[in-house]
Amino acid sequence: MPESSPCLILGVTGSIAAYKSLDLIRRLDGEGVSVHVVATRKALPFFPVATAEVFSGHPVETELFGGSLPPGEGLGRVPHLALLERADAVLVAPASADIIARMALGLADDLLSTLLLSARVPILVAPAMEEAMYLHPASQTHRKTLSDRGVREIPPDSGPLASGKSGLGRMASVDRILETLLPLLRKTRPVRGPLSGVRVLVSSGPTLEPLDSVRYLGNRSSGRMGEALAREALARGASVTLVSGPTALPPLPGCDLHPVTTAREMEERLRSLFPAHDLLIMAAAVSDYRPKEAVAGKRKKDGREWTLSLVENPDILKALSAMKGPGQVLVGFAAESSLDPERLLEKCRTKGVDLLVANDISRPDIGFSSPENEVTLVTPAGDFRTLPRADKSAIAGQILDAVTAHGWSKPA
């Protein structure tokens, strides 16, 4: 992991949820975060140390005295301070009732609690315990003390607990933890890259147009292409806003997510966000039509045909291109059943985009709902380039390379 990557100390305590920390370490590693695990002794029966060391690439530290940090190495005269030296944040996940109490009382009786008392970086806790422990007045008081001191709690979920009962106390999902943690880490140590300082707006996923209160007119867009573009822009240092129709994908950590449903909602949201961005990539599969009227409630079977009347949705790409200010760049996607160069060039020009990314939707192996894509890039000057079939993250990288190559990546 490069020196510039964000660094997290992950405290793991004696909860049955400790096994979930492994997934957390993997996901953080995938997001370019360097993770150092500090486990309490009572976490060890619940926590596969060797696996955590392989996933994180660092030894799991437990001991205040005689751990793997040799005295005298760097700041390592005092091991807990040596660990804190590079840390941008400390997250305790799972956080037992016991560590929450020890933190609130300022106890320092093992490596993790001593480190937490010495830390001057943001501290987050993701409690995991039985409902009775979580709601106990002692725990409530301790949580309030921590919150007053600026410790951020990622609240637990309700659901099945280790005891077999159901209730409040399941550790927040890894997705939810990352949603809170990654923006904070990225603020402390922003990613430096070719898109540093560039504000990127991405539209993604399908739009769904209601027919009645339960049915809709939709399309097969999975949202993977838009997500890959947002992820790649983040990795290159951009700040990213994602406006997405409903998809099955977990929220992308680190970006500002705006969920929408219909084409008109998407248009409204993009219109309000576009002026504050440098680059807009319209990867959403916006429904061209919507039912003229949605039936109130659920339409019941009545033995008769149901004839739908559809009206055109607004052309969002065209509308946003008309709003484009100086220095703003617009990349549009087009789903085409044939890649006729003349038609593509005309579309690129009439839509007023700086780069058109054309998908061939007649091919079942790429595009909609596939993890792979093959696209043709078209500029208004008539430059054509086909990006051969590859997974969507590789295609996203090449699209952003094309944007950078045109010198469009400078912040306005």
Ligand SMILES: Cc1cc2nc3c(=O)[nH]c(=O)nc-3n(C[C@H](O)[C@H](O)[C@H](O)COP(=O)(O)O)c2cc1C
């Ligand atoms: C099987 C088992 C499961 C436990 N699960 C939890 C838990 O989910 N949350 C919790 O706060 N304590 C749990 N405990 C109790 C803690 O392990 C205990 O309070 C311990 O002192 C916590 O120490 P630590 O905070 O130093 O890790 C569990 C204990 C056992 C034996």
